[in-house]
Amino acid sequence: MTRVFLFLFFLLTFKCVNAQEPVADTIKYIITVEPKDALFYQRQAKRTKNPTTSLELLKKALSLRTLAQDENWVADVRVEMASSLFKTGNSKQAFSELLTAEKIYTASGNNVSKAEVMVQMARFYEKNALWKDAVKYYQAAHKLHETAQNNSDAANISLHLADIALIQNELTKATNDVSYAVKQYESLENKTGLALSYVKQAEIHRRRKQYKTGESLILNSALPFFRSTGYAAGRVGCFDVLGKIYFSQKRYSEAKWFFIQANTQARSLNDIEGIITSLINLGRVKTTIGDYNLAKRDFKEAQTLADRRNNLFLQANVKDAYAFLYDRMGNELGAENAAGLSAELTDSLNKYSNAQAESARTASVKLSESKKESKSATASSKADSFQIIKLIAAAILILVVILLVLKRIK
Template sequence: MNKQLKASDSPPLIFPVSAGIYSGSFKTDSLSAYEQLIFLYRNLCDRKVEASAIHSYGIHTALNGDMDESLNIFTEALSINATLKNNAGVIKNHQSMMRIHAFMGNYFNAVKLGNTLVDLSLISQNDVSLADTYLLLSQIFISQNNFKDAENLVMKKALPLLYYKLNDKIGAIKCYDQLAFNYKSQKRFSEAKWFYIQSNLLARKIGHSESIVNSLINLAHVKMAIGDWQLALNDIQEAEQLSVKNQYKFQLIEIKKDLFELYSKLGNLNAANLALLQFKQLEEEYLVSVQ
């Protein structure tokens, strides 16, 4: 979810505002970057941009771990966008709130928001938002072991919309991955492997290296689940080469952990110990980078 939230917004620059009225209270201390933006646009009477700044603040708050407060902030942004009849803003607010509720396990609220998003997307003819909502609803249904509805949403709605109408190959790859994860969750490994292979083939066809890496990792996990250790190792080694070449540091963390397990299973203890050492080093570097 963090990756989705980060991708949906860009942090604003800090404006040189040191004090003023924000949310009805006078502040003599320095305002945060987001509060400065909101304060600035509120005083400029640009409510649309103010709502966007508030939404950014909600994402910042969620990434810092305060989910309840982020929902309050998104609600404030939603109120402004609804008053302005800014449909794009309303959809954006609903999407973030839906993701937060899903992350917190509040599936009833997440599904309710998802159904609202479907209606809003249909009314505004926003096919991208519609497809994204179908995929997110499918994830929620999988979390609830509602595998059939999850499958139908992707197979009958999201995939045709993305592949044929929008010609969005990256979106189609996400659909294949979602279907594969659905089957893997049910331990239907043959079907899961087939869809991960489709994801891999399409990623190679369009030359999308990150999707190739992700599909190789997912394929390896299925093969590990059924005890095909050597075949899984082949996939992980290729994923490692591509990740090093493209500097996919986050994927490398998972790859090194998988290599430790695979080499251990295959009896190569020296390689396993090296992979474990590299995993711990990469994990520590990543944790330091996000603090």
């Protein structure tokens, strides 16, 4: 019996030792080295968050372009360069890159990409409160998308046009733009697009003092759609418009509640501009009902956030809110100072916007002059070619005459 146990012990020990012996590795490891060509540098540019680095990588990509990259690829890179240039504050060169890209897309017949360039130009002007130019480029992009039957993109642009119309208080224009968007979104069954449209329609109704209609649109249409699609950012706009609807009707408790909801939702999304706007609205309600200290606290936080973002528009809005507060408190000097600061900030914003517009205009003029020079050079080249042809023809004619004369002499 002892021998049997010993045999089993040695057998198990032998197997364990064998199991520990190294096994030859038969797996072949293949390391793929990514070629550092134009596409490599383009990909690297997209990965980096530093706009200056991105710009250098894109320039490198252009320098390594081969026949595999067509003109549309070049235009795509130009658009990416424009994005980086805008981030570095070089709007003049950025706009120049967009204009170059637009020219290439036009030549290749790529209207979809051309429309996207138009949208970027429009957003540039919209951001700088240059409404006329923004509308011009949005409408051009809208026409291209409509022709290509890109209904979703066309509807999105219509909402931007509606925003501009609302800023200028052109309610009929805003109504038409939103109605177009609603029609397109309905055909596409796009609930988020519809909800965004309903929020704008509610604001139009508020301004027309059609409060019940506006309230119903938010509560019965926009909010349910945003909930079903999970688009939390859209709810901030819903609460904001509802707060304004109730504030316009002097229903201050309800207005305050919805502005608090807008503030809470904005904080959960880290939407700084949404937080600032809701704080200003909250402060205005509190000022109206006499809660001056609480209003001042809201404005102080809004001021801090606006200063951190160095946003002149929001800073001016906060100062304007302070002027409203001091006026209600009977502090004429404080109201005057706050109003003056708001005016100064607005003036600075206008000067900045005008400088941006001048940069864009300069870029446009340069490209236009370049086109004229190109056409002039082409025309001159054609004229030179025609002159050479005339000289060659004359020389041939003279040669023929000489040959005929020599033949007769013989």
